[in-house]
Amino acid sequence: MKQTVATAALASAMPAARSTNGYDLEEIERKLAKGSGISGVHKADLPTPSLILNLDHFEHNLQHAADHAKKHGLGLRPHAKTHKTPEICKRQIGLGALGVSCATIREAEVMSSHGIQGLLITGELVGPNKIARLIRLTRKAPDTMAVVDNPLHAEMLSEAAQAAKVKLNIMVDIDPTGRRTGIAPGSGAVELGKKVDSLPGLELWGVHGYSGASSHVKGFKERKQHSEKFMTPVIDSFKAMQKAGAPARIMSGASTGTYNIDSGLDGMTELQVGSYAVMDVDYRRIGGKGNDEVYTDFKPALTVLATVMSKNYDDIATIDSGIKSFATDRAFGPEPLLEGVTYSINGDEHGRLHLENAKVKVEFGDKVELIVPHCDPNVNLYDRMYVCRGDQVVEVWKVEARGNV
Numbered sequence: 001m002k003q004t005v006a007t008a009a010l011a012s013a014m015p016a017a018r019s020t021n022g023y024d025l026e027e028i029e030r031k032l033a034k035g036s037g038i039s040g041v042h043k044a045d046l047p048t049p050s051l052i053l054n055l056d057h058f059e060h061n062l063q064h065a066a067d068h069a070k071k072h073g074l075g076l077r078p079h080a081k082t083h084k085t086p087e088i089c090k091r092q093i094g095l096g097a098l099g100v101s102c103a104t105i106r107e108a109e110v111m112s113s114h115g116i117q118g119l120l121i122t123g124e125l126v127g128p129n130k131i132a133r134l135i136r137l138t139r140k141a142p143d144t145m146a147v148v149d150n151p152l153h154a155e156m157l158s159e160a161a162q163a164a165k166v167k168l169n170i171m172v173d174i175d176p177t178g179r180r181t182g183i184a185p186g187s188g189a190v191e192l193g194k195k196v197d198s199l200p201g202l203e204l205w206g207v208h209g210y211s212g213a214s215s216h217v218k219g220f221k222e223r224k225q226h227s228e229k230f231m232t233p234v235i236d237s238f239k240a241m242q243k244a245g246a247p248a249r250i251m252s253g254a255s256t257g258t259y260n261i262d263s264g265l266d267g268m269t270e271l272q273v274g275s276y277a278v279m280d281v282d283y284r285r286i287g288g289k290g291n292d293e294v295y296t297d298f299k300p301a302l303t304v305l306a307t308v309m310s311k312n313y314d315d316i317a318t319i320d321s322g323i324k325s326f327a328t329d330r331a332f333g334p335e336p337l338l339e340g341v342t343y344s345i346n347g348d349e350h351g352r353l354h355l356e357n358a359k360v361k362v363e364f365g366d367k368v369e370l371i372v373p374h375c376d377p378n379v380n381l382y383d384r385m386y387v388c389r390g391d392q393v394v395e396v397w398k399v400e401a402r403g404n405v
């Protein structure tokens with residue numbers, strides 16, 4: 001696996017120092033429960049593999065997106081599917097986000113139970129179980145929004161809302177390109193908006209349009225062309241809905257790759273970017289605005305901390321982080337924060353560091369950090385993330401909605 005420019009630029013001069021204290025999970029939990037905080041706990045003291053959040057990078061990312069949205073007069077409803085962590089939502093809302101988007105009813109229930117409001121559930125909630133839970137959630141959090149992409153679903157929601165004497169807030173899900181969920185842009189979408197508006201128990205709020213196919217198009221120019229081509233018909237449908245008298249107010253979409261493209265599209269009102277908060281190898285490869293090879297608008301904030309568990313050869317080292325520690329849905333793996341070092345999976349609990357071109361020494365017992373390949377499924381492997389300012393662990397955030405797909 002080739003190392004990218006991105007990693008070389010970030011590489012630390014030396015592997016992390018070895019642990020002196022070596023806390024285990026229970027000790028850290030006890031410290032937190034006692035309210036004594038985790039002062040004095042360093043990254044190198046943590047059990048491995050652990051998920052690490054670089055607070056400086058994370059804060060930069062949140063601020064950058066918040067500033068961008070504000071500058072363009074847009075709302076921000078960041079997607080929580082990326083991190084499933086209420087503490088992150090709270091910080092996003094603290095910087096002005098209107099609420100958060102959620103992929104599933106379960107994510108929305110978890111976020112709501114932690115006091116997060118302004119939820120937009122971007123996946124269709126189909127079947128009695130999910131509809132009943134949407135109604136329960138809306139009773140508790142009346143500003144919750146759900147999506148529909150066909151008239152039958154709208155009718156089912158209307159019936160359930162009337163029976164429960166609840167008003168459901170609905171967005172029409174328009175499909176820019178993915179052929180996954182969403183109705184095609186055009187007259188059918190406008191008719192669906194009008195139907196939602198006319199059905200008792202439902203209130204039309206606007207349009208949800210997520211062009212996932214645009215998000216990772218390599219090169220800014222190419223990405224811009226792609227997103228504009230596919231988002232324009234969606235936004236035109238949103239405007240046509242308004243013209244037809246259906247009171248659509250929100251036009252929500254965009255991704256980390258297109259936030260600075262879609263914000264220039266007339267009619268857009270909200271951005272639902274997700275990965276930007278923590279980033280990953282996948283996004284760093286899409287290229288930046290100034291023809292840069294690396295996408296640096298947002299900084300890589302999420303790493304896995306691992307330990308070199310075997311070092312019997314000059315050209316390789318084995319770390320304690322393999323298939324169970326990293327998302328493996330991409331053709332590439334994580335990137336070690338060690339200049340000249342690359343990684344390959346070497347088993348469920350083992351990973352291999354390739355040291356032929358290493359610019360730093362890697363020794364038995366060293367702690368190393370690796371940028372996660374794809375943030376969403378990678379976070380979902382961990383119960384908690386250790387939030388670090390430099391080498392100091394300052395907080396532990398629970399990934400409360402993990403596993404609850």
Ligand SMILES: Cc1ncc(COP(=O)(O)O)c(C=O)c1O
Nearest residue numbers: 079122210255256272273274275
């Ligand atoms: C519906 C929807 N909206 C927004 C996002 C956020 O995209 P990204 O994480 O690329 O910013 C996603 C991510 O998969 C998504 O599925």
